[in-house]
Amino acid sequence: MNAVETAFLMCVEDVFRLRQGRSVMVTGRIERGRVRRGDEVEIVGPGDGVIARVVDIDACRVRVDEARADMHVGVLLPGTAADLVELGHVLAAPGSIRAHACFTADITLLSEEQGGTDLMSGDRLRFHIRTAAVWGTVTLHGVDVVRPLHGAAVTVTLDEAVALEEAQPFAFRRHGRAAGSGTVTRLPR
Template identity: 35%
Template sequence: ELLELVEMELRELLSFYKFPGDEIPIIRGSALSALQGTNEEIGRKAIPKLMDAVDEYIPDPVRQLDKPFLMPIEDVFSIQGRGTVATGRVEQGMVKVGDDVEILGLMQGNLKSTVTGVEMFKKILDHGQAGDNVGLLLRGLRREDIQRGQVIAKPGTVKTYKRFEAEIYVLTKDEGGRHTAFFSNYRPQFYMRTADITGKVELPENVKMVMP
């Protein structure tokens, strides 16, 4: 009876926050019972019920497999005897062992390399695709040649730029944004994919300052 009351409260709470509380599947289970091998109905038997509900209710993510390979670099490290590994989440496309790639951004000129290994969660694969968190073993590069914030891409598919024009909305103090105005030559931090760099704002000639 207590579990039924808890489930009713959960459904009411979900509905209150505009989720489909009456439709969402709720599986009753106990991780402790599953580990200890007690009360099988809410222990071991609840695990496949939960996985079935996840498979049926949550749609598969849409992966952009038809676009050229692109992966922002999250981290870089060296493996003794093997070479340099760049890790990250594949944003689009697919990369296979033997593919040629370019490393772009945060430096003058682009670097070229070949993928000699693909690994995900300590498993060696022959390819990685959009949505996968992988480590790419790159031929002929040292640890210090590449860094977080750069991107690895299929050669010739990505261009780098130092300037761009944008229309922006500046959050107010109440929205968690700025308390004061800013002017031309203001130097904020820009966060793009895994990059974190300082830039400079140049306002149009007819704009003297920007208020939140």
Template identity: 35%
Template sequence: MAAIAGSGTGSRDTRTSRADWESAGRSWSLLDWSHRDDYVEDMVRGSESLDGIVLVVSACEGVASRTRQELLLAHRAGVQSLVIFVNKVDLIEDDELRGLVGTEIRELLSQCGYSADLVPLVFGSALKVLEGDTSQDGGEAVKRLLRCMGNAIEQGRVTDGPFLMSIQDSFGIPTKAASPANRLREAFAALGPGTLVTGRIERGVVEPGAEVAVIGFGSQQVGTVAGVATPFEVGSRGVAGESASVLLRGVEYEGVERGQVLARPGSVASHTAFEAEVYVMRPDESGQSVTFSNSGKRVGYFYFRSAEVLGDITGLRQGDIEVDYAEGGSYAMTVRLARPVALEEGLRFSVREGGRAVGSGLVTRIVGPLPA
């Protein structure tokens, strides 16, 4: 399993390999998980920094039990852009057998919640590529794979929605801070002082002159975009899926922090309470036994985009039945956060306890403030 990551996304574990390259108009980062635990951790933590996933299936072995587990986890994490690479086809000369492998994969995709006919399957041989073979199963297969990856990314990006970018970091300009502000200082020098925020654009487009708001943690500041920098150029615009640096006018640097969002004014608001569908990981998935209760006590940290907030559970249901505890499986929860966060229905999040990811969820309804 490998991930097509957005520009600026890094691996956190030495067991995760990373390859970076550029093609016409696009900067690529490919993360390769060599250990299943790392893949599970990244999927449960949240997949918002990933543009898509490439699932590698052996043509000789076909669909294995781990393949099903990986697809289910990717679907729960909200990964929609998916490409299948069927490897080792050089060991199978019978076209009918290749077709059977493809049919088996598409059946599994349907069972895991994907539109099987819309997920591209690329047949090839990694060994032939390494040997310099340029045939349909060698170099041509890599070209087909890259085209499919590019198409999957474009289809998964929401460029026509109201602009929203999660804030990863912020700097005052002018500044002598370290990267990335230090690299951008000269580029933005001609634009004058301001507040520089960096992050990944979740949806929409941002351009100089646009009115934007910094939202989250009980604060809202409205300002104007003075400049935009992406991995490709400074001064044009940033679009969904790109990492961007945005210089703001009329926004106080001291009131900006990681976990807030930069968005079109009025398009999103901060909230402290919501209902959600949550999947609680089993011990064999998370590596620890986790039990959530609706006691109202702090259960751990909830992660929304780049925000990390303490929260507790005030309501817990499985189906239509109210329960006292949740351990392994899918539940409906009512959650109260310690700080207001920019929330909206359909937003995905993860839950961590003791430093480990233990669950993932989807906001289904925003509710009013709950009593302490």
């Protein structure tokens, strides 16, 4: 595994303002790597990445010096405005992941009974990537329509950028119902 594959990455699930808004406690599950008190982390999502320093880590209401993959923790980031971080962002080792609003993917639709319907270029879907839920438009490659239980290569253009990596799984909904899933195959360089 290379350094990026093991670098710290935490999905933001909730954000709390503390100390009259001068500090932010970000909670979520650590997807990979580890974080320690004093580490710098980058807030990645819509907007520019912001660097913040971790001053405390809370695991089940117990202060810890270090947290590792698969732990659900709270990370205290002083001096960070609460509006800079929200559900759908990730905390990551600086420079290890970027936010993208466009990507290429392979998708598969669910059966009709499960909510899959015909999909055409230009259709608007709700994409669920980690803890982010964002609208996007799909463009099909090599086919005019994708039928339930079939797959296709597509380009997705999201309304706002989210933290993405190649091989990142995602799900999508159409008309409020689960419609299918996919995997990111290529990101713009």
